[in-house]
Amino acid sequence: MANRIGTLTAAVLCAAGLLGAAGAQAQQKPQRITVAWYGGNWGEAFNACVAQPYTQATGIAVVPEIGTSTTTLAKLQQQKSSPTIDVAWMDGGISELAEQAGVLETLDPARLKNLGNVIDQAVYKKDGAAYAVGSGYYSLGLTYNTKEVPEPPTSWKDLWRPDYAGAIAIPSPSNSAGVPFVFFMSRVWAVDPSNMGPVYQKLAALDAALLFDSSGAATNAFQSGEAIIGAHFNVGAWDLIDKGLPIGFAVPREGVWATDARLHLVKNSPNRQAAEAFIDTALTPQAAQCLAERLYLGPAVKDVTVPPETARKLPWGENGSVANLSLFDWNVINARRAEITDAWNREVAGKR
Template identity: 70%
Template structure:
């Protein structure tokens, strides 16, 4: 499945390159962009890469992978990066900044930064290291044939009738570690001692702990999983395709984060990278991503169709202020320990 996805994205990128003018085609310059696979990558290409290539004549080459994989590559390539621009999720973004692999975003070189919501710009000590290209939420996803009525609580995952058919994120996914903290809040467990959370998660009879959004989508699509956590992006994509899937925000709520753009420190094509990020921050790109992925726009005053609005992470009438966002400094400080504990106390029991 991964091979098919990469072939599909590669084909799309060749199509992107073909949009160049004859003069631009003679220019061997290209931009390497790290992005996600599946429908995420397809949308990033359609909404950002293709308009960028059409406007500049610079071809875009993809580096497909999850946020954690991208960060690992950037750390390995720190002295001579091959990636110019990277999409990475909240949390991993802060880790990339701490690792010194991302460059500052210059407002003079990326004028569309001024069009972005304040909460969608990420700075540390006066250095802006990332900008959001849209927000998404992790809600409860379920098979409507097997579960006719929408579950109302995250605690419903522990119902015996769902044993063996539950999908949850693993720490290898950017949502996995924050999901542990979120479950602590759901059960009223002190975040300073997560043992009770591990006991509860370890007691679940799961179908899979997914490393990528695509793996979760495949599990729900095949019927391997009938209930579990999934992003509004992946769930609504299945629903739109006619799959018997429902997506709901339980009474305890859902946490949210975003897909962020970064300029890589020491990149070979920094000027082109800035132009690419600037293209991603137009109203047109934000509206396109909202329509294709149901990402909540980070750009101000973006209008979307009514059917799209209800599928955004904040729902009809909501906004970025409606989202429950995490303190990534707190989570990242415990990320390594949570991952180790998860492997010993959750994965080992399943």
């Protein structure tokens, strides 16, 4: 790890342009910035791949604010006039809501030198101005206990098999995957998304052990055996597999959907320059490679090479790319987020 951080630090010093800071500027720089990120292995990777190299390069400490994307957005809205968070990682979908809420600062390519390293699809804009940048893609597939489920599941409909009753995990709308999961299930069951009633009936009939609010809760459920099959991110599933647990990850015949973890500069941050340097650090090829190797995030940074063992665990597979992913139109989903969340609470969670 020390060698990895040292390599990343050198890259950060060069790529983020921090070697030539003037003495007066150095005296004025903040002692710390606050970065919102996810818990568990996500936070550990963000710390190792981005925060530690950033701190070694700049001398600025990074204080994590751990929470889900929806929790982070709520905090940003509460702190809108005087934020305590400088940079925020949030998922696709919640990212668009944050832009609409007016809590994000524009990402200026003149101030973020490494924004040009990122593929066009991962720079998110409104009216021509960038408000978010992707730091890596991940997918939601079927995760299962290989001792309890010896044959890899081939369909999402397998969740409704009687022998899995009481041991299933699926995301709730409190998780960024929850609302799109409902849309995805409408595809699986060939239901017209304009009328989700049949999907809610199917989900209400599912004997689930856990409607998880965070990916960490899902990981814990599979690790403890509370869940033996269910929806989980490739990031969490492969983390368990790498630890030697009897876990498998399958891409069913109906496919999987994907999104990305995005970085945002918080509006009215008192530490804008330091926050931008943190985002620049995350957009180096070295940081993207580190995140790919630790989280199996599909890199959004151009020309990142990873070993074959890592490549096969990325959301698009060893020889794929972002073009192979099934990505949602988050504006369509967000337009119905409140409606679907309310229906879920009444017709799915309320019947348990």
